[in-house]
Amino acid sequence: MQEMIEIRWHGRGGQGVVTAARLLAEAAMEAGYFIQAFPDYGPERSGAPIRAFTRLSRSPISIHSQVQTPDMVIVLDDTLLGSPLLLEGLKSEGWLVVNSARSPEQVRRQAGGYNGRLALLDATRIALEVLKRNLPNTPLLGALVRLTGLFSLEDLTRHIRHHLAAKFGEEVVRSNLEAVRRGFEEVWIDPGRIASGERPIEAVQSGMALPWFELPRGGLILDAGNAIAYRTGDWRTFRPVVEMEKCTHCLYCWLYCPDDAIQVRGGRFLGFDEAHCKGCGICAAVCPPKAITMVEESRAVAAA
Amino acid sequence: MGRWVALEGTEAVAYAMKQVAPDVVAAYPITPQTGIVQAFAQFVADGEVHTEFLQAESEHSALSACVGAAAAGARAMTATSAQGLALMWEILYIAASMRLPIVMPVVNRALSAPINIHCDHSDSMGARDSGWIQIYSENAQEAYDNTLQAVRIAEHPQVRLPVMVMMDGFITSHAVERLWIEDDDAVRAFVGTYQPACTLLNLERPLTFGALDFYDYYFEHKRHQVEAMRRAKEAILEVAEDFARRFGRRYALFETYRLEDADVAVVVLSSTAGTARVAVDNLRRLGWRVGLLKPRVYRPFPDFELIHALRHVRAIGVMDRAIAFGAMENGGPLWLEVLAAAHRHDLRIPIANYVFGLGGRDITPSEIEGIFTDLMQIAERGTVTRPVTYVGVRGEMPLPTPAEWSLWIPEATMAGD
Structure with missing residues (x-):
C-alpha cells in the first residue's frame, strides 16, 4: 500500500x-x-x-x-x-x-x-x-x-x-x-480504460460566489423566499407514492406536510411537488386510509 | 437653550435616552445600572416619552428584544452592568454581526465572584471583541454627550454597528454632578430620524435576516464587519464634529492633558482620568513633566493616533481596571493593546502596567503620583523591571512616593531589585 x-x-x-x-x-x-x-x-x-x-x-x-x-x-x-x-x-x-x-x-x-x-x-x-x-x-x-x-x-x-x-x-x-x-x-x-497519469474527469472548481464587499451586510438575504429555487426534493431517499383509489381527499397530508409539497386544487389532493418533497414520510404516517406509502427513491426512479 | 442641572450619571443617561426617544427600550434592572431603567420607566409612565418600554425577564431577553426591534427598523436601546452584560453574551455578537445599530449604556461593575456591585472594567473589557463600538465616559456630562453621539455613530450609513457607552459604576452612576443638558429640540435635530436601510417589516421588500452562513460566506461577512469597524473611526470623528458645532463640546478618539511636553505619561480610562488629572497638576507644581492620555474610544482602538500622541515620552504607564487573566504577565487589556500598538508603530520605550481599583477599590491622586514616580524611575533606567503592578494590593511591593524620587539613584534601586 x-x-x-x-x-x-x-x-x-x-x-x-x-x-x-x-x-x-x-x-x-x-x-x-x-x-x-x-x-x-x-x-x-x-x-x-x-x-x-x-x-x-x-x-x-x-x-x-x-x-x-x-x-x-x-x-x-x-x-x-x-x-x-x-x-x-x-x-x-x-x-x-x-x-x-x-x-x-x-x-x-x-x-x-x-x-x-x-x-x-x-x-x-x-x-x-x-x-x-x-x-x-x-x-x-x-x-x-x-x-x-x-x-x-x-x-x-x-x-x-x-x-x-x-x-x-x-x-x-x-x-x-x-x-x-x-x-x-x-x-x-x-478497472476502466484510464491511461496512467490521465485524469479520469475534469475536476470542477467549486468557485465561491461574491467578494466580501459585494455581499449585503450582516448576512442579509435580499431575495427573501428564494428557497423555492432550491430543489430540496433532491435530498429525498424515499418518496411518497399514493394509491388514488384509497385517497379520501381529507387533506391531512396537506395539513401536516412541513414543506408545502402537497398539491391541492379545488379541495382535492392532486399529488406531490417533487422539487420540494424531502421524503420525510409524515404524509404517509398521518394518512388515515393509508393511501400513501414510502418507496425507496432509487428504486422508484428505476421502476419509472 | 439648554440648562445646567444636577443629575446622577444614570439620570443623565436616562435623560439623554428620553431626548433620543427610541422606538423600543428593552431592559432588565441591575445595580448600578438600575437608575437608568428606573428613570426611563418613569418618563414612559409619565407620558414624557412615547417609547415601547419592555421590562424583559433577563438581560439575554432584553438584548434579544432589541435585536428583533432593530431588525424591524426600530431605534432600540437597552442598558446593563456586569452580570447582566455577561448574560447578554451571545446576543452581543448577534447584534454586532447582524449590523444592528443598538445603543447600550453600560455602567461598569465588577464581575462575580466574589459578588461585588462596585466599579471595575472587567464586564465591558470582556466584551471588547464582540464587535461593538466602545466609548468610555469620564463623568455624567460625557456619559450624556456620548449617549447622544452613540445613536448617530451606530446608525451612520458607513457603520451600522451597535455601540456601548460606558460610565463607572457608583463613581459616576451614583454621583450627582453638574452638567449641561441640551434642549429637546436641539437633541432631536442632532440625532435625527433613524432611516433603516433594510427592515424586517417592509412588506414591499421582504428580506431574510440571520440566515445560516457556513464556511462559504461567514468569513466574508466577518470581513465586511471589519470594514464597518474600520470606518467607525472616521464616523465617530464626523459625529463629534457636528456635536461640537451644535453644542460646543469637543470630543475626539482620546483626550490628552499636559501631554505635549511630558517625559512620562499615564493612559487611563473613564473617571480615573479625572483623578489622574489632579495627580498631574500636583506633580507639575513640583516641576515634573508628566502628562495624561484618556482614551474615549476603545473600540475601534485608535492605535496609530494614540501612539503618535505618545511618541515623545520616555515611559508610559497604562492603568487598567481589569485583569486579562492568563494573558502576558497577567496584565490588563488596555496595556496589552497599547503594547501591541507601540510595537506595530515602532515605538520602543518602556511601557508598564498598573492594575488598579478592582471591585471598586478607591484610587487616589497620591497613588497615581506613585505611579508617575515609578514611571520616572523607569524612564531613567530605560527599562521596566516590574511589568505589572497591582496598585494598593496588600502583600504587593508598594509604589514609590514622589518624596522618594528626589533621593532616588538608579544604581541603588537596581542593586535593591
Whole structure:
C-alpha cells in the first residue's frame, strides 16, 4: 500500500455516511493502521447531500484539512451521481465506488462519462435481504476489504464481532458478517480504460460566489423566499407514492406536510411537488386510509 | 437653550435616552445600572416619552428584544452592568454581526465572584471583541454627550454597528454632578430620524435576516464587519464634529492633558482620568513633566493616533481596571493593546502596567503620583523591571512616593531589585 490512502464519502443525511467513514477507519485501526475519519457537517437534514472523509496511513497522520485528492470516492446513494463535485480531485488511479443497482454503463453515464476505475455493489439490496434494514455500510465494508486489500476479511470479522457481540448478541453478529461476506463476493470491479497519469474527469472548481464587499451586510438575504429555487426534493431517499383509489381527499397530508409539497386544487389532493418533497414520510404516517406509502427513491426512479 | 442641572450619571443617561426617544427600550434592572431603567420607566409612565418600554425577564431577553426591534427598523436601546452584560453574551455578537445599530449604556461593575456591585472594567473589557463600538465616559456630562453621539455613530450609513457607552459604576452612576443638558429640540435635530436601510417589516421588500452562513460566506461577512469597524473611526470623528458645532463640546478618539511636553505619561480610562488629572497638576507644581492620555474610544482602538500622541515620552504607564487573566504577565487589556500598538508603530520605550481599583477599590491622586514616580524611575533606567503592578494590593511591593524620587539613584534601586 502507498503511505496514505484518502477516501471521500458521499451520501445523504440519514444514510450513515459518517458512520461508514468511521467504521472503515476503526476496522483499519485494528489491522494496525493510523486512522482519521471526520464528517463535513452541514445543517443536519435528512436526505441532504453530505460528505465524510477517511484517512488510513502506515505512519501518524498530522494533516487536518479536508481530503483534496482522494484515492477513493465512495457514493452511498446513486442519485448523487449527477453532481459535478462528486469526482472533484479524484486521482487518475483512484476508484469510484458506488452503491447502486444500476449497470456499470448507466453509472458511468450518470457520473458525467466517467471512465476510470469503478466498483459497484448493490449494498442496499444486500442490507435489506440480510439485515432487513437499509444499512448499506456493512456490505460496502466487505467490498472495500476486497478492493483495497488493506486488511483481511478475518480482521473485519474480528472487529465486527468485537463491537457487536456484547451489545446485540450472536444473531446480529452473524447477519452482519453475512452482509460483509456478500459485499466482499458480489462487488463488481472494473478497472476502466484510464491511461496512467490521465485524469479520469475534469475536476470542477467549486468557485465561491461574491467578494466580501459585494455581499449585503450582516448576512442579509435580499431575495427573501428564494428557497423555492432550491430543489430540496433532491435530498429525498424515499418518496411518497399514493394509491388514488384509497385517497379520501381529507387533506391531512396537506395539513401536516412541513414543506408545502402537497398539491391541492379545488379541495382535492392532486399529488406531490417533487422539487420540494424531502421524503420525510409524515404524509404517509398521518394518512388515515393509508393511501400513501414510502418507496425507496432509487428504486422508484428505476421502476419509472 | 439648554440648562445646567444636577443629575446622577444614570439620570443623565436616562435623560439623554428620553431626548433620543427610541422606538423600543428593552431592559432588565441591575445595580448600578438600575437608575437608568428606573428613570426611563418613569418618563414612559409619565407620558414624557412615547417609547415601547419592555421590562424583559433577563438581560439575554432584553438584548434579544432589541435585536428583533432593530431588525424591524426600530431605534432600540437597552442598558446593563456586569452580570447582566455577561448574560447578554451571545446576543452581543448577534447584534454586532447582524449590523444592528443598538445603543447600550453600560455602567461598569465588577464581575462575580466574589459578588461585588462596585466599579471595575472587567464586564465591558470582556466584551471588547464582540464587535461593538466602545466609548468610555469620564463623568455624567460625557456619559450624556456620548449617549447622544452613540445613536448617530451606530446608525451612520458607513457603520451600522451597535455601540456601548460606558460610565463607572457608583463613581459616576451614583454621583450627582453638574452638567449641561441640551434642549429637546436641539437633541432631536442632532440625532435625527433613524432611516433603516433594510427592515424586517417592509412588506414591499421582504428580506431574510440571520440566515445560516457556513464556511462559504461567514468569513466574508466577518470581513465586511471589519470594514464597518474600520470606518467607525472616521464616523465617530464626523459625529463629534457636528456635536461640537451644535453644542460646543469637543470630543475626539482620546483626550490628552499636559501631554505635549511630558517625559512620562499615564493612559487611563473613564473617571480615573479625572483623578489622574489632579495627580498631574500636583506633580507639575513640583516641576515634573508628566502628562495624561484618556482614551474615549476603545473600540475601534485608535492605535496609530494614540501612539503618535505618545511618541515623545520616555515611559508610559497604562492603568487598567481589569485583569486579562492568563494573558502576558497577567496584565490588563488596555496595556496589552497599547503594547501591541507601540510595537506595530515602532515605538520602543518602556511601557508598564498598573492594575488598579478592582471591585471598586478607591484610587487616589497620591497613588497615581506613585505611579508617575515609578514611571520616572523607569524612564531613567530605560527599562521596566516590574511589568505589572497591582496598585494598593496588600502583600504587593508598594509604589514609590514622589518624596522618594528626589533621593532616588538608579544604581541603588537596581542593586535593591
